[in-house]
Amino acid sequence: MSPFSRLLAAGLPVLMAAALGSLATLPNIPTWYAGLAKPWFTPPNGVFSPVWTILYALMAYSVWRILTLPDRAPGRHGALAAFFVQLALNAAWSWAFFWLHSPLTGLVVIAVLLAMILVTVRRFWSLDRLAAALLVPYAVWLAFATVLNAAIWHLNA
Secondary structure, eight states: OOHHHHHHHHHHHHHHHHHHHHHHHGGGTTTTGGGSOOOTTOOOHHHHHHHHHHHHHHHHHHHHHHHTSOTTSTTHHHHHHHHHHHHHHHHHHHIIIIITTOHHHHHHHHHHHHHHHHHHHHHHHTTOHHHHHHTHHHHHHHHHHHHHHHHHHHHHO
């Protein structure tokens, strides 16, 4: 794979996941989401965009590092599969929570997403420890987001 192809293979899927998630999220923030009861620890809306921008950049760089490994590196294909499954779940969460207006469906998706990012971190660790470490802030944010999602579901059930 050429360096440019690796860059596209790392960056485009992450950008697509971010864009797809935004399509479901942004129209619902000032309407449906604004009307939900939220726990005291909910960050201000302005926090989410910069946090996600940083996390998506870390994700793209992390997967780029794995893509630079030789195709025959043991565990590379499984690690990439785990990464792209969690990325699809990342986009799916926005549609489950915001588009479907369903904190419960969002909670189910984000719980699976959190488990999948932990699998991804573990698989990346055996290949490239920096690539794995770059995903840790994302895993921490997802753990927080899972608790937030659960609290919103509880408050609005």
